[in-house]
Amino acid sequence: MSQTPQDLLQQLRIERSDRDLPVPRRRWPWLVAALVVLAALVAGALVWHAARAPLVQVATVQAPASAAGSGSVLQATGYVTARRAATVSAQITGRLTEVHVEEGEHVQAGQLLARLDDSQAKAQLVLARANEAAARAALGQYRANATLARITLRRERTLVERGLAPEQTLDQAQASAASAAAMLASARDQIAVAAAQRQAAQVNYDYTFVRAPFAGVITDKAAQVGEIVSPLSAGGSFTRTGVATIVDMNSLEVDVDVNESYIHRVRPGQPAEAVLDAYPDWRIPARVIAIVPTANKAKATVKVRVALLQKNPRILPDMGVRVNFLERAAAPSAAPQGVLIPAAALIDVAAGKAAWRVRDGRVARVPVRVLASFGDLRQVTGALAAGEHVVIKPGAHLRAGMAVRVANPAQE
DSSP, X not given: OOOOHHHHHHHHOOOOOGGGSOOOOOOHHHHHHHHHHHHHHHHHHHHHHHHHXXXXXXXXXXXXXXXXXXXXXXXXXXXXXXSSEEEEOOSSOEEEEXXXXXXXXXXXXXXXXXXXXXXXXXXXXXXXXXXXHHHHHXXXXXXXXXXXXXXXXXXXXXXXXTTSSOHHHHHHHHHHHHHHHHHHHHHHHHHHHHXXXXXXXXXXXXXXXXXXXXXXXXXXXXXXXXXXXXXXXOTTSOOBSOSEEEEOGGGEEEEEEEXXXXXGGOOTTOEEEEEETTOTTOEEEEEEEEEEEEEETTTTEEEEEEEESSOOTTOOTTXXXXXXXXXXXXXXXXXXXXXXXXXXXXXXXXXXXXXXXXXXXXXXXXXXXXXXXXXXEEEEEESOOTTOXXXXXXXXXXXXXXXXXXXXXXXX
C-alpha cells in the first residue's frame, strides 16, 4: 500500500500532551509563610521590649485649689431657678401646622415659634376688609347725595323768597337735605364699624402665630405638628395647653431654704458663694437678694433668694447648689499658679528640680520650680498640665524617651 506525502508528514508530527508541559511553580504559599514568620518575630520583639520596659508608679498632676474667701457664717442648699420663664401657648384653640423650635435653641423676642391653622381666621379677615372697602365706597355716594340736597335746598329757598315756588317745596328740600346729612353721618359710622371689625379679624389672624414673649432658651417642646393647642385646659382630652417653655438664662438665681433658727444670720445684700453640685470646685460669687417674708411650717425653713454675680452657660435651671453666706465679700485674687504634684515625684538636677512626665508610654524629664508646699504635695510651675502623670520615686535608670510600664494603669 503506497503512502502519500501527506501521510508521511503526519507520521513525522510530534504529539505533545498536557503532562509534557512544564508545571509553573506556586510561590504564594512561601510568601504567606514568610509573612507569618515576620509577624511572629515582630510580636516577639514587642513582648520582649515590653518585658524589658521598667515598671513605674505614677500620680496625676492636680490643679491647685483657689484661695479661700471670707469666713462662712451659714451654709444652705437649694436649686437654681429662673425668675423669667414662660410656657408659651396660643391665645386661641387651633391645630398646629408648623413648629419651628427644638429644645436647647436660643430664640429672640418676637421670634416665630409655631403656627396654627389659619384658614378660618384668614377668611374672616378677607371678609372684614371687603366690608370696610364697601363701606368706604358707599360713603362717596352718600356724600354726593348730601351735596345735591344742599344745592336743592339753596335753590328752593331762593325761589320761595322770590315768590316763584310754594313754601311746601322748601319744606321738602329741607327734609331731603337733613336726611342726606344723616345718611352721610351713618355711612361714616359704618366705616368706623367696618374698620373695627377688620382690626378684630386681624387680631384673630395674628393669634394663629405663636411668638416668643422674650429672648431665652427653649427648655421644653411640648407640642408637635398636627396636635390641637388651647389656652384653656381641656380635661380628659388630648388638647395641649402649651407649645414650648422659654427660660431667660440671664434671670437665673438661687432659691435656698434656711432653717428659721439661723435666719437671723442672713441679711439682704449679704455676700455669698454658690457651689453647684455638678461643679464642686467652682465657686460662684453671689449676693442675697431678699428674704421671702414667710416661713414653711412643715419644714421650719425660710426661703432666701440669692443672685449669681457671674453668668455662665454651665449654670442650668433646677441644678442643685450649696450656698455659703459670708461675713464680707471675698477680695479678688489672681488665679493660682502652677500645678500640684507629689513631693516624691521631684528629683534634683543641676538647674534645680525636675519631674519625669509619662505620656504615651514614654517618659520625659520636665524642669519645674517649686512655689509652695502643702503636706506631701508641692505647687510647681513648668511644662506640666493638670491631668497628666508623673513618675513617683523615679530611679536613676530613667532616660528621656524610654518606654515604661505603668504599675497603676487606672491613673493613666
